[in-house]
Amino acid sequence: MTDDLSTGPRGRRFGLWAVTGLTVAVILAAWYLASNVFSASPLFLPSPQSVWKAFLTICATQYKGYTLWQHLGSSLQRLMLAFGLSVVTAVPLGLASGYVPWIKAIWEPIIEFYRPLPPLAYYTLLVLWMGIDNESKVMLLYLACFAPIYVACASAVMRIGQNYLRNARVLGARRGQVFLHVILPFALPEIFVGMRTALGVGYTTLVAAEMVAARSGIGWMVLDASNYLRSDIIFVGILVMGVTGILLDRVIRLAEAYFVPWKGKDY
Amino acid sequence: MDKSQGLTPQSRFFRSDEAVILSVDRLQMRYGGKRAVETLDDFSLDVHKGEFICILGPSGCGKSTLLSVVAGILRPTGGSVTMNGRPITGMDWHRTLMFQSPTLYPWLSAYDNVAFGPRMRRMPRAAVDERVRRYLELVGLTEFAAAKPYELSGGMKQRVALARALVSEPSVILMDEPFGALDAFTRTNMQVLIRDIWRKHNNTLLLITHDVDEALALASRVVVMSARPGRLVGMFDAMFSHPLTGTAEDDAVRASDEYVKLRRAILNLIDTGEGKNR
Numbered sequence: 001m002t003d004d005l006s007t008g009p010r011g012r013r014f015g016l017w018a019v020t021g022l023t024v025a026v027i028l029a030a031w032y033l034a035s036n037v038f039s040a041s042p043l044f045l046p047s048p049q050s051v052w053k054a055f056l057t058i059c060a061t062q063y064k065g066y067t068l069w070q071h072l073g074s075s076l077q078r079l080m081l082a083f084g085l086s087v088v089t090a091v092p093l094g095l096a097s098g099y100v101p102w103i104k105a106i107w108e109p110i111i112e113f114y115r116p117l118p119p120l121a122y123y124t125l126l127v128l129w130m131g132i133d134n135e136s137k138v139m140l141l142y143l144a145c146f147a148p149i150y151v152a153c154a155s156a157v158m159r160i161g162q163n164y165l166r167n168a169r170v171l172g173a174r175r176g177q178v179f180l181h182v183i184l185p186f187a188l189p190e191i192f193v194g195m196r197t198a199l200g201v202g203y204t205t206l207v208a209a210e211m212v213a214a215r216s217g218i219g220w221m222v223l224d225a226s227n228y229l230r231s232d233i234i235f236v237g238i239l240v241m242g243v244t245g246i247l248l249d250r251v252i253r254l255a256e257a258y259f260v261p262w263k264g265k266d267y
Numbered sequence: 268m269d270k271s272q273g274l275t276p277q278s279r280f281f282r283s284d285e286a287v288i289l290s291v292d293r294l295q296m297r298y299g300g301k302r303a304v305e306t307l308d309d310f311s312l313d314v315h316k317g318e319f320i321c322i323l324g325p326s327g328c329g330k331s332t333l334l335s336v337v338a339g340i341l342r343p344t345g346g347s348v349t350m351n352g353r354p355i356t357g358m359d360w361h362r363t364l365m366f367q368s369p370t371l372y373p374w375l376s377a378y379d380n381v382a383f384g385p386r387m388r389r390m391p392r393a394a395v396d397e398r399v400r401r402y403l404e405l406v407g408l409t410e411f412a413a414a415k416p417y418e419l420s421g422g423m424k425q426r427v428a429l430a431r432a433l434v435s436e437p438s439v440i441l442m443d444e445p446f447g448a449l450d451a452f453t454r455t456n457m458q459v460l461i462r463d464i465w466r467k468h469n470n471t472l473l474l475i476t477h478d479v480d481e482a483l484a485l486a487s488r489v490v491v492m493s494a495r496p497g498r499l500v501g502m503f504d505a506m507f508s509h510p511l512t513g514t515a516e517d518d519a520v521r522a523s524d525e526y527v528k529l530r531r532a533i534l535n536l537i538d539t540g541e542g543k544n545r
Contacts, residue, residue, distance in 0.1 A: 163370045166340055171384030171435060172360040181387070185374045262373035265417035267424075 046232040051239070054232035063233060064224060066216050072240060075217040078134060079206050082141030083199060090149035090198075091191055095183055097150070098157025107150070115147040119205045123212060132213050137206070144205040145198035152194025156187035189263050192256040199248055207241060218244075288351060288471055289314040289337065289439055295345030296332050306332045308496035310346070314439065319465050319472045321486035323479060325537060329497030330475040334441050337473065338362055350438065360384060363432040365442040369424035371416040371431075377423075378403065378412040381430045388435075402430040405464060422453035429461065433470070442474040446481070458484055479533055483526065491536050501536045503529060 028048065034040050035047035042050065058068040066074070097104035114122070123140050130136040160183065168182045210219030218237055225233035256263070291314075296307035306329035314320055324330050335341040337348055339358040348355045350362070363384075371380045378399055385395045403409050406426040416424055425445065432440050446454040462485055465472060476482050482489045491501040520526055 161368075161370065163364075163366050163368070164372070166338075166358065167364060167366075167370050167431075168383070168387070169358040170338060170360060170362070170364050171387060171431070173384075173387040177387050181383075182372065185372065188374075260374075262415065262417050265373075267371060267373035267416040 043229060043231055046235055050232045051235045054230075055236045055239075058233065058236065063221055068221075068236070068240065071216055071218050071221045072244065075206055075210065075219065076244070078137050078217070079141060079199075079202055082138045083145050083195075083202055085138075086142050086145035086149055086198060086202075087195060090146045090194075091153055091187075094150040094153025094194075095157055095179070095187055098154040098187075099179060099183060104154065108154075111147055111150055114143065115151070119144045120208055120212065123209055127213060137209050137214070140209055141202045141206055145202045148197040148201060149191070149194040152190045152197070153187055156190035157183055159190075160186045189256070189260050192252060192260065196249060196252050199252060200245070203241075203245055203248065285316040285318075287313045288316045289473075290349045290352075291333075291337065291346070292349070293346040294333070294336060294343050294348065296329065296336065296341070297344045305496035307336075307343075308498050310492075310497060310499055312490060312499065314471060314473060316471055317469045319462075319470075319485060319487045320474070320490055321482035321488075322473065322475045322490045322492060323482045323533065323537070324477065324492030324497065325494045326477060328492045328494045330477075330492060331443055333492075333497065334364075334443050334473070334475055337439075338364055338441055360388065360435045361438045363435055363437040363440055365425075365428050365432045365440065365445045367444045367447045369416070369421075369428040371424055371427055373416050376413050376415055377408055377419065377427045380416070380427055381434050384431065384435045398434050399430075402434045405433070406430045406460065420453075421449055422457060425449060425453075425457060426460070429457075429464075433464070439471045439473060442472065444475055444477070447476075454481075461485065479530055480521075482533075483530060489533065491533055493537070501533070503533065 031045070032048050035042070035045050046054075055068070061067065063071065093103075093107060097107055119140055122143075123136070126136040126139050130139055164186065165178060165182060168178045173181065206217075207219035207222075210217040211223040214220040218241055222234050222237035222241075225231075225237065291310060291312040294307050294310040296305070298304045298306065310329075310333065312320075322330050322333065332341065336343050337355070339355045339362065355362075371377075372383065375383065381402060382395050382399045385398060390398075400409070400412075403412055406429055408423060408426055408430065411419060411423060414423075416427070419427065428445075432442075446457050449457060458481065461472075464470065474485060487504070489503045490499060491503070492498065493500045
């Protein structure tokens with residue numbers, strides 16, 4: 001690897017990883033000191049050891065009928081189902097809206113209206129219509145994920161240089177072919193941006209929705225634990241949510257690097 | 268025009284035995300409603316098969332508008348453009364385009380970029396392969412067939428764009444300042460390349476430029492336009508695209524009296540053409 005002065009030498013990147021690691025270590029140490037040396041109340045701040053023990057316990061045995069992984073699994077299942085549905089519908093609709101004005105005229109007002117609404121505001125309606133089980137939650141998450149992907153796709157099409165589209169037409173591509181072979185790949189970088197936003201919004205909404213009404217799921221676990229003052233479980237839940245969120249985002253970024261190798265390069 | 272040192276604009280008016288392939292007839296282009304801006308006014312031009320026409324003019328003279336109309340991107344507000352006697356109604360692969368920026372698709376390799384047009388037109392796979400290889404070789408990029416656009420230099424990208432425009436074997440290739448963004452060395456190389464291809468294959472080319480030397484180096488006929496509204500103010504048989512070969516001898520040609528005089532005449536014409544509209 002050569003030293004690129006704009007990004008810094010390769011070695012410095014590992015240095016940055018060390019800085020990140022150190023930050024985490026300092027936070028953990030502060031936590032340890034606060035609970036063990038300064039003996040903060042375990043109700044407000046359970047010690048790292050007790051949180052670790054709670055983590056091991058609910059991994060191996062159960063919390064209210066399900067293990068931690070089952071709770072996480074049922075949350076992720078809802079999220080992935082809704083996210084997958086929103087990707088396969090919002091991407092074509094968003095791209096079509098950017099390409100064909102009348103499609104945009106139909107869909108934009110609807111999406112512009114509900115997008116700024118807090119999802120929990122219309123969740124009550126969804127529960128009324130679809131029941132308290134998974135259907136209403138998946139629908140809620142679907143709507144939450146749909147808007148950012150749709151908006152990203154519609155604006156991506158607007159940003160494609162006219163000459164790229166003209167060239168495709170001049171070379172003999174029909175409108176449908178232009179859509180599939182030029183517009184879709186050109187929009188990929190922004191589709192990924194939309195997908196990252198959607199997953200973040202979806203995950204937040206999911207936990208909130210589970211706190212309103214559910215019998216399983218990581219969000220529900222945290223809410224239930226708080227009813228019984230199980231701070232250790234609350235901490236486990238929050239940490240697992242955080243780590244899962246980071247991992248989900250990483251997966252999308254890896255996929256982006258694989259599918260959009262030209263991003264940030266001069267083509 | 269009195270300053271043109273014995274060369275009146277039409278003095279070397281072009282005559283070709285080849286058939287007229289593209290005919291621009293009294294083209295007029297106006298934008299906007301009440302306060303309309305006129306970019307092209309009464310522009311007529313016949314393009315014969317095998318010609319290499321360079322359209323030369325100051326910025327804002329409607330050169331690009333003209334090319335867009337010929338390509339079928341814009342509909343003119345007056346006049347007509349016909350190809351082989353049929354009016355142009357839209358874009359099609361009989362008139363391919365090359366722009367100042369290469370506009371390659373970054374997810375496709377050089378090979379796939381060139382293959383894009385034939386594949387979209389569902390040409391049989393073997394025929395696509397044969398053609399793409401042939402044209403990649405013609406522009407000297409055989410070894411870079413698998414490279415992605417962002418792995419190629421600016422000149423190489425423009426060569427891929429050239430191969431992509433050629434591969435359909437269109438009736439006319441339209442070029443909008445195709446070398447404008449390249450450095451001087453690369454530009455000269457591209458000019459030599461395109462001239463060689465034109466000589467060998469007898470393509471019909473319509474190239475827009477604001478560089479007199481480029482026009483004189485490339486064209487079989489130079490068409491001079493005035494500033495807005497774009498009018499045809501002069502035509503010259505260039506004659507220099509044959510003696511100019513991209514070698515050291517070019518310097519002698521460029522220093523010759525005939526070259527200097529013609530260059531001067533064209534520049535004067537652009538100046539006076541502009542003056543009329545001030």
